[in-house]
Amino acid sequence: MLSKVPEITVWFWVIKILCTTVGESFADWIDMTLGVGLTLTALIFTGILAAVLGWQLCLDRYVPIAYWLTVVVLSVTGTLYTDILTDALGVPLAVSTSIFAAALAVVFGVWYARERTLSIHSIVTIPRELFYWLAVLVTFALGTAAGDWTLELTGWGPGTSVLLPAGLIALIAIGWRLGANAVLSFWLAYILTRPLGANLGDWLASPSAEHGLGWGTALTSLVFLVAILATVGYLTLTHSDVIELPERTPTPAATARPARERITLGYYAAIAVATVVLLGWAAGQPHAAVASDEEESGALSVTATLDAGQVTAHFPPAEVAKFRAIARDTLTKVQAGQQADAEARITDLETAWDDDEATLRPADQTAWGVVDGRIDAVLHAVRASTPDPTVEAQTLTALLTELQ
Structure with a gap:
């Protein structure tokens, strides 16, 4: 040859x-x-x-x-x-x-x-x-x-x-x-x-x-x-x-x-x-762990949990209330079958969370990482090519639990 x-x-x-x-x-x-x-x-x-x-x-x-x-x-x-x-x-x-x-x-x-x-x-x-x-x-x-x-x-x-x-x-x-x-x-x-x-x-x-x-x-x-x-x-x-x-x-x-x-x-x-x-x-330098592709996509469940009140103890209550309101609003739209509105609303959560990263992450690295994982799972579920309302509801409920 x-x-x-x-x-x-x-x-x-x-x-x-x-x-x-x-x-x-x-x-x-x-x-x-x-x-x-x-x-x-x-x-x-x-x-x-x-x-x-x-x-x-x-x-x-x-x-x-x-x-x-x-x-x-x-x-x-x-x-x-x-x-x-x-x-x-x-x-x-x-x-x-x-x-x-x-x-x-x-x-x-x-x-x-x-x-x-x-x-x-x-x-x-x-x-x-x-x-x-x-x-x-x-x-x-x-x-x-x-x-x-x-x-x-x-x-x-x-x-x-x-x-x-x-x-x-x-x-x-x-x-x-x-x-x-x-x-x-x-x-x-x-x-x-x-x-x-x-x-x-x-x-x-x-x-x-x-x-x-x-x-x-x-x-x-x-x-x-x-x-x-x-x-x-x-x-x-x-x-x-x-x-x-x-x-x-x-x-x-x-x-x-x-x-x-x-x-x-x-x-x-x-x-x-x-x-x-x-x-x-x-x-050896301080840094956040890099999640794998599957973890970033929400395909793997987030197993870490927080103690009750840990988020509100370290994060500004007004900001936590804002995240919780958006998540509840999104859950309501999912349960009502308003998928397009849910996708639009969850973008508000993504934007707000990213905007506050600089102040929230240093306040409590562990809490920030857990909530960030929950939000990633919600984003993946809501934005999936074929969304499953059950999965959407489960991920949103898990997020709301951490935001108590």
Whole structure:
């Protein structure tokens, strides 16, 4: 076969980040906005992955549309698998990160033992291509787990969370230019593009009240999908990323610049140590815990409760009375079957709560977190694509209980 993967140019990294972002936002749109659910969404994309990967494997050369469609679907699927471990099975992110890191090491170990190369310039046989796609899937899962774990440790929000993976990729690019091992540099950057793309998508889609740009998941997915199609169309017409002379036999392990590779290996180790120190420092700073996607959507119940009167003891009574009045009004509209009015009224609660965050949160972090979770559950229930009045009433009643 001719090479089944593209040449590594700037276009490769641009479209890789685009694919990661649209994969993340599109999965969230199906899972939460449409209310399909995490498990069913994962099953759907597993079936899509089987079909798309089968098409890619049947080709005898690199075809941009098939290759990048496979990357998008793998991005979504790898992310969903990690989310299932975290949200459905309760596996800690530190554990899932370690599991996927070990799995990736095994994949690379077996791949190298069998083929004597990990270079993507040598993807000219079915076995090598299978190893390649398996590695890509695991890198997406690892990038998801590591990225989410970082957010959990630091409490960084949209925008800020983009800076770390972007900075690390820039440092890897510098190392590669200084003579670092090309294969090692490629796979390190490849892993980091996943949290970069996902955090970028979250920043664009998150509402302005959460320090995002407020595009929403649907618009973010659409914009990036159009950008992907335009880029893939350009590459299809120009063939600027086609590998003309693929590596058919493994290249010798020796390098012409062994001293530089050793120095840059130390450079990468220093970056790793500095990153650990930065994350340790950030984890030690006061911050609120970052909820998982399922918790933010209200799909997981809020189990924490408050003592009677704890909210009114620390929050201004007038503000609590305002929140309670809006919640009762919304409940009345739900019970009367006035869904449109309930959706409009609950927006008043969201706005009022967000406006008061700066004063309420420092007053009682625990109480604020519990009530915030209750409000998130109410917003998800009332704004669901197919609202269930029973669920709406339950979440509103739970909120009113905490606001006593």
